[in-house]
Amino acid sequence: MNANYMYSLIAVIILLLLAYVGVAGMHLEVLFGVIIPYAAIAIFIGGFIYKVVDWAKSPVPFPITTTAGQQASLPMVSPALIDNPKNKTGVVIRMLLDILLFRSLFRNTRFEVRDTNKFSYELEKWLWLFALIFHYAFLTVVVRHLRFFTEPVLLPVQLLEKLDSFFQVGLPVLYLSGVALLAASIYLFLRRVFIPQMRYISLPADYFPLFLIMGIAGSGLLMRYFAKVDIVSAKELTMGLVTLRPTIPEGIGAIFYVHLFLVCVLLAYFPFSKLMHLGGIFFSPTRNMPGNNREVRHVNPWNYPVKIHTYEDYEDEFREKMIEAGLPVEKMPEPKENLEEGKKE
Amino acid sequence: MADELPKSEKLIDVDYSPPSRGWMDTPVKIRKGMYCYAGNPKSLELLGAPNPRQWNPLDEDWKLPDNWKEIVFEGLRERIDKFRSFKVFMDICVRCGACSDKCHFFIGSGDPKNMPVLRAELIRSVYRNDFTKAGKILGRLAGARPMTLDVLKEWWYYLFQCSECRRCSLYCPYGIDTAEITIIGREILNLLGLNIDWIATPVANCYRTGNHLGIQPHAFKDMMEFFVDDIEEITGVRVEPSFNRKGAEILFITPSGDVFADPGTYTAMGYLMLFHYLKDLGLDITWSTYGSEGGNFGFFTSHETMKRLNAKMYYEAKRLGVKWILGGECGHMWRVIHQYMDTMNGPADFLEEPVNPITGTRFTNAKSTKMVHIAEFTADLIYHNKLNLDPSRNDNLRVTFHDSCNPSRGMGLLDEPRYVIQNVCKNFYEMPANTIREQTFCCGSGSGLNAGENMELRMMGGMPRANAVKFVKEKYDVNMLACVCAIDRAALPALMDYYHPEVDVTGLHEMVANALILPGEKKRTTNLRGEPLLGMEDEDAE
Numbered sequence: 001m002n003a004n005y006m007y008s009l010i011a012v013i014i015l016l017l018l019a020y021v022g023v024a025g026m027h028l029e030v031l032f033g034v035i036i037p038y039a040a041i042a043i044f045i046g047g048f049i050y051k052v053v054d055w056a057k058s059p060v061p062f063p064i065t066t067t068a069g070q071q072a073s074l075p076m077v078s079p080a081l082i083d084n085p086k087n088k089t090g091v092v093i094r095m096l097l098d099i100l101l102f103r104s105l106f107r108n109t110r111f112e113v114r115d116t117n118k119f120s121y122e123l124e125k126w127l128w129l130f131a132l133i134f135h136y137a138f139l140t141v142v143v144r145h146l147r148f149f150t151e152p153v154l155l156p157v158q159l160l161e162k163l164d165s166f167f168q169v170g171l172p173v174l175y176l177s178g179v180a181l182l183a184a185s186i187y188l189f190l191r192r193v194f195i196p197q198m199r200y201i202s203l204p205a206d207y208f209p210l211f212l213i214m215g216i217a218g219s220g221l222l223m224r225y226f227a228k229v230d231i232v233s234a235k236e237l238t239m240g241l242v243t244l245r246p247t248i249p250e251g252i253g254a255i256f257y258v259h260l261f262l263v264c265v266l267l268a269y270f271p272f273s274k275l276m277h278l279g280g281i282f283f284s285p286t287r288n289m290p291g292n293n294r295e296v297r298h299v300n301p302w303n304y305p306v307k308i309h310t311y312e313d314y315e316d317e318f319r320e321k322m323i324e325a326g327l328p329v330e331k332m333p334e335p336k337e338n339l340e341e342g343k344k345e
Numbered sequence: 346m347a348d349e350l351p352k353s354e355k356l357i358d359v360d361y362s363p364p365s366r367g368w369m370d371t372p373v374k375i376r377k378g379m380y381c382y383a384g385n386p387k388s389l390e391l392l393g394a395p396n397p398r399q400w401n402p403l404d405e406d407w408k409l410p411d412n413w414k415e416i417v418f419e420g421l422r423e424r425i426d427k428f429r430s431f432k433v434f435m436d437i438c439v440r441c442g443a444c445s446d447k448c449h450f451f452i453g454s455g456d457p458k459n460m461p462v463l464r465a466e467l468i469r470s471v472y473r474n475d476f477t478k479a480g481k482i483l484g485r486l487a488g489a490r491p492m493t494l495d496v497l498k499e500w501w502y503y504l505f506q507c508s509e510c511r512r513c514s515l516y517c518p519y520g521i522d523t524a525e526i527t528i529i530g531r532e533i534l535n536l537l538g539l540n541i542d543w544i545a546t547p548v549a550n551c552y553r554t555g556n557h558l559g560i561q562p563h564a565f566k567d568m569m570e571f572f573v574d575d576i577e578e579i580t581g582v583r584v585e586p587s588f589n590r591k592g593a594e595i596l597f598i599t600p601s602g603d604v605f606a607d608p609g610t611y612t613a614m615g616y617l618m619l620f621h622y623l624k625d626l627g628l629d630i631t632w633s634t635y636g637s638e639g640g641n642f643g644f645f646t647s648h649e650t651m652k653r654l655n656a657k658m659y660y661e662a663k664r665l666g667v668k669w670i671l672g673g674e675c676g677h678m679w680r681v682i683h684q685y686m687d688t689m690n691g692p693a694d695f696l697e698e699p700v701n702p703i704t705g706t707r708f709t710n711a712k713s714t715k716m717v718h719i720a721e722f723t724a725d726l727i728y729h730n731k732l733n734l735d736p737s738r739n740d741n742l743r744v745t746f747h748d749s750c751n752p753s754r755g756m757g758l759l760d761e762p763r764y765v766i767q768n769v770c771k772n773f774y775e776m777p778a779n780t781i782r783e784q785t786f787c788c789g790s791g792s793g794l795n796a797g798e799n800m801e802l803r804m805m806g807g808m809p810r811a812n813a814v815k816f817v818k819e820k821y822d823v824n825m826l827a828c829v830c831a832i833d834r835a836a837l838p839a840l841m842d843y844y845h846p847e848v849d850v851t852g853l854h855e856m857v858a859n860a861l862i863l864p865g866e867k868k869r870t871t872n873l874r875g876e877p878l879l880g881m882e883d884e885d886a887e
Contacts, residue, residue, distance in 0.1 A: 004367075007486060051436070054432075055429060055432055055433055055436075056429075057426075058425065058426055058427065058428060058429040058431075058432045059427065059428075059429060060428075060429045060430070061427060061428060061648075061688070062648075062684055062685055062688055063684050063688070064430060064522065064525060064684055064755075065684070065755075066511055066514045066515055066520060066522060066754055066755075067753070067754055067755060067756055067757035067783065068515055068754070068783045069757060069759070069782075069783060070757050070759045070760050071710065071756060071757030071758060071759075072710060073708075073710045073721050073758075073761065074706070074710075074721060074724060074725055074728065074761065075728065076724060076728045076760075076761075076764050077724075077759075077760040077761060077764065078760075079757075080757070083783070084757040086710075098518070098520075102518055104443075104515065104516060104517060104518050104519075104520065105441075105443055105516070105518040107515065107516050107784075108443050108516055109446075109447075109516075109779050109784075110446065111446035111447075111452055113359075117354075117357050117812070118812075119452070119809060119812040119813075121777070121779035121780065121784075127441065127442075127443060131441070131518070191442075195442070196361075196362055196363050197361075197363060197442060197445050197446070197457065197460065198442045198445075199363075200363040200367075200368065200457050200463075201368075201440050201442060201445070201457070201460065201462050201463055201466070202440060203440065203487075203488040204486045204487070204488075205479075205486070205487050205488050206439070206440050272477070272478060272479045273479065274436075274437065274438065274439045274440075276436055276437055277437040277438075277439055277518075277519055280433050280436060280437030280519060281437070281518075281519045281520075283429060283433045284430075284433060284434075284437075284519050284520040284521070285429060285430045285433075285520075286430070286514050286520035286521075286522045286525075287519075287520035291756075291757055292710070293683050293684050293687070293714070294682070294683055294687065294710055294711040294712070294713060294714035294716065295709065295710050295711065295712045295713055295714075296712075296713055297687045297688065297691055297692055297713045297714075298687070298688045299688065300688050300689070302427060303688065303689065306649055306652050306653045306656065307393070307653065308653050308656045308657065308660065309552050309553060309653075309657075310660065311635050311657075311660060311661060311664055314553075314554075314555060314635050315635075317553070318554075318561055318562050318563075321561060321562060321563040322562045322563065322634075324563060325562065325563035325566045325567070326566075327562055327563070327566060327588055327589055327634060328588075328589050328590065328591070
């Protein structure tokens, strides 16, 4: 039993019950359907902007690009224009590849010891693959949900739905993204539990969002395929939120409010958690700066003068020895007689 | 120490299972062989560094100032405001674990606190506690813990078990660079006078005498004279280096370690021979005794100390009136030059865009900093066919190349040295792909950790590198490990000696000089080490 994920699991179950009891038992539809969603959105947007502005306020004193390939120097070498970008174009491509395809994670290797002392570092793509599935499934689900916030439904959203239900399984047709999101979050959870090093480094703050997302995906699937929530009423509520004319339609069912509440918790939690890696990656100096540091000078806004040991200090200490060794000096010492005469006076 | 060092067969049998207790509940245990001695108070005093005193890491009392917690808090706050890198890296780690098995110290020790993610969490946990709302409200649930003396000792112990090699940052999906976190963490520790002597004393030496080893100007010249004599003995040619010469076109700066200890000395001899060879072709170059250090252990102390030491390069270039600076083979020296120097101590508008006087090549990639790496310089010479080379003189070598961390991941100098090697020797073999180039493994002794008292740590950290060398040694019979770093040349021989004594260590320019045919030289029977060349064994006996 691992306390770290038990805390998080219990927290998510409490949240879930809170919404269920709140709506099914206490009829707090207005609280869970209007007030909390608005508050969550406000916290998300406000918190996100606050965090990003806060990062931007700290300057970037030094160009600390992680160079992941050959520099552009001379004709006999072929530079890695993306992994060691020499200009903005290269940086943009590098960033896009990292943000959209998780290129750095794609490099991942797994260290293993074979036959007592043979080390191997084989490519390990599972983390990359499931991370990619997780994020793209999430994105698809979010975009698909725009159906509930637009009227008429935007064409790209409709196209995405078509694509997402490509296999035409079940009725209502199964969206791949929902299942993929749940599956990928379960994978990400299991690797934290079963890989000893992962278990060791994982905090409650690592399990909590995973359980939350599992709860969101699970309640979503439940609503769509099993509980069959009244979609028309649900959309009436969501459209009311968007148009700032909130209404609480009758008979949507408590499970919808559970789903909505968990989404709200995720939104409100987002800016104060590790989930801010979404914004943070754009600010990562090892990735968003070019590697041309000897060609173009980077300016540090807080650069300040420091005390150095000057050549003059150095020569003053070693002058005699330097002269003896035949090293050139700036100042020849005064002849000895002069010094002695000076003393006499 | 060396006699207490476990046998390599034992050391390599690493237990990777983490302790059953959580890391926050596992207090640090400072173990002999894994740490470096505390900084000498005299060295700290010379630099005007805080809290100089005698102290021992094994003692309960570290003789900290009474308000040490406040100093740490203020130190963190200041750096959060000054370094976006630090602030973002404190906030966005998701603990995906991609970095966990990328660290040579983790691979070699199995200690989970040597996983980059956890090394960073040691600081992050305090950051959360002191600077984030979630941490203040939720405490341990949000991964926060208050600063205590145990935590501070843990910082010290593990921040000096990181060689700032940046291998982890390569794999991090967000580019989180543990080196940056270690650098800032060490900077904060230095506010309390918590340094190690292997860093503090070289820094003090460098500040005063111009180099880490504390070699005074006349002695520096003497040592070079020895090389001149040795070169004459081997080649029959007397080279004439100049020192502190005003009006030279180029200033040459290299790590002082190469003037001091084998096998770096052979690389230093290589430079002398190359410069002599090029003299007639129009090279006008001088060494400096004031700027006689390329390395910068200030980098392992604080940004300010790095700047104070690095300032000498431009200062001396200006005083001598040279046009540009040529830099020797070194690792962290080149990270400082490539990513910090121009920003800290530039703009170097009193220098000119470097042009190779022999080939006419403009080094546009060094247009602003005005400092060129000697591997770039030599590669350019070879490319333009300016060097008369006899690679067969290196036929006794079967060479592999160790990419140093800093030129690889903090610069991208990967193919220039390979181009040079392949032109000066015939037998070159790469180590496995995931252990070289940008994925290279540290020698295990970088960032000021190449002391004697932490030999066990060094051998642990060097284990992945040694293992990759073993691979090419068994497969291709490799007997020479080449590198472009003075710390490597100091550290790798000990590593090879421990794991595979049959493999030796060389600098790039030692091999260049062995192959280089000097005008007017006598028939060479030995290499720079005085070992007979292949097929010359008999003549050597004469």
